[in-house]
Amino acid sequence: xxxxxxxxxxxxxxxxxxxxxxxxxxxxxxxxxxxxxxxxxxxxxxxxxxxxxxxxxxxxxxxxxxxxxxxxxxxxxxxxxxxxxxxxxxxxxxxxxxxxxxxxxxxxxxxxxxxxxxxxxxxxxxxxxxxxxxxxxxxxxxxxxxxxxxxxxxxxxxxxxxxxxxxxxxxxxxxxxxxxxxxxxxxxxxxxxxxxxxxxxxxxxxxxxxxxxxxxxxxxxxxxxxxxxxxxxxxxxxxxxxxxxxxxxxxxxxxxxxxxxxxxxxxxxxxxxxxxxxxxxxx
Numbered sequence: 641x642x643x644x645x646x647x648x649x650x651x652x653x654x655x656x657x658x659x660x661x662x663x664x665x666x667x668x669x670x671x672x673x674x675x676x677x678x679x680x681x682x683x684x685x686x687x688x689x690x691x692x693x694x695x696x697x698x699x700x701x702x703x704x705x706x707x708x709x710x711x712x713x714x715x716x717x718x719x720x721x722x723x724x725x726x727x728x729x730x731x732x733x734x735x736x737x738x739x740x741x742x743x744x745x746x747x748x749x750x751x752x753x754x755x756x757x758x759x760x761x762x763x764x765x766x767x768x769x770x771x772x773x774x775x776x777x778x779x780x781x782x783x784x785x786x787x788x789x790x791x792x793x794x795x796x797x798x799x800x801x802x803x804x805x806x807x808x809x810x811x812x813x814x815x816x817x818x819x820x821x822x823x824x825x826x827x828x829x830x831x832x833x834x835x836x837x838x839x840x841x842x843x844x845x846x847x848x849x850x851x852x853x854x855x856x857x858x859x860x861x862x863x864x865x866x867x868x869x870x871x872x873x874x875x876x877x878x879x880x881x882x883x884x885x886x887x888x889x890x891x892x893x894x895x896x897x898x899x900x901x902x903x904x905x906x907x908x909x910x911x912x913x914x915x916x917x918x919x920x921x922x923x
Contacts, residue, residue: 682717682739696723710760714753721746722753767831767840767860773869775835780873782834788910789903790876790888795833796911797860797877797887799851801825802844818847829854831875851880861886876907 732743779794828843842858874888881887891900
C-alpha cells in the first residue's frame with residue numbers, strides 16, 4: 641500500500657498525491673486480476689497449412705502422420721502443443737488463448753508428450769544403422785553428384801555447439817565454457833545425411849569437451865566398424881576425427897598437392913549444404 645503522507649512530502653500537494661495513489665492502486669488491481677480462461681477449444685481443421693508450418697513446422701497431413709506413428713495417447717492436440725512451444729519463444733499464457741487450456745495444463749501436456757516420445761524413440765538418436773545401410777549407395781552417390789571428389793562418403797560428423805546463459809558458480813561456468821567459441825555452451829555430436837536427416841545425435845555435454853571425447857562416449861565409431869555393411873564407406877569430418885576405416889578428414893599441411901587441395905575444397909562445399917538442417921532446427 642502506498643504511503644500518502646510520503647507522496648505528499650514528495651509532491652507537496654494532497655490532491656495530486658491522492659490521484660497518484662489511486663492510479664497506482666488501479667494498476668496493482670489490473671496486474672493481479674484473475675487470468676480469464678478462453679472458452680474456445682483447439683481444432684486442427686480450422687488451422688491452415690501456412691499457420692501449421694509457422695507454429696509446428698509441419699503441414700496438417702504430416703502432423704497426422706506423426707501422431708499416428710508415435711501413437712500418442714495425448715492425440716493431435718498434444719503433439720501440436722509440444723511442437724508449438726519450442727518453435728519460437730512464447731509463454732504458456734500466450735498459448736492458452738490458442739488452445740483454450742490453462743497454462744498449467746499446457747505445461748503438463750508438453751512434458752508428458754516429451755517423456756512419451758523420448759521413451760519410445762530415444763534409441764533412434766543413436767543412429768538407425770539398418771536404415772542407413774540400405775541407402776549407402778544412394779547417399780554416397782548423392783554426395784558425389786553434388787560435386788564431391790570422394791565417392792564413398794555417406795554422412796558428415798561434427799560437434800555442434802549451442803550457447804547457453806552463464807550459469808551460477810565458478811565450477812559450473814568453467815565446465816560449460818568453450819574457449820574455442822568464447823561462450824558458455826553445451827555441445828552435441830551429430831551425423832547428418834544427404835536426405836536432410838540428423839542420423840545420429842549424442843549429447844548434451846559440457847561446452848569445454850573436445851569432439852573426440854564425445855565420439856568415444858557415443859560409441860558410434862565402434863558400432864559402425866562392427867557392422868560389415870559399412871565396409872569401404874566413410875563418414876566425413878574435420879581433422880580431429882582423423883582417417884580411419886570409419887572416418888575420412890581433410891588433408892592437412894601447407895604443401896598440399898593440387899589434387900588434395902581440390903578434394904578439400906569440394907568436400908567443404910558439399911558438407912556445408914548437407915549441414916543446412918542444423919540451421920533449420922535452431923531457427
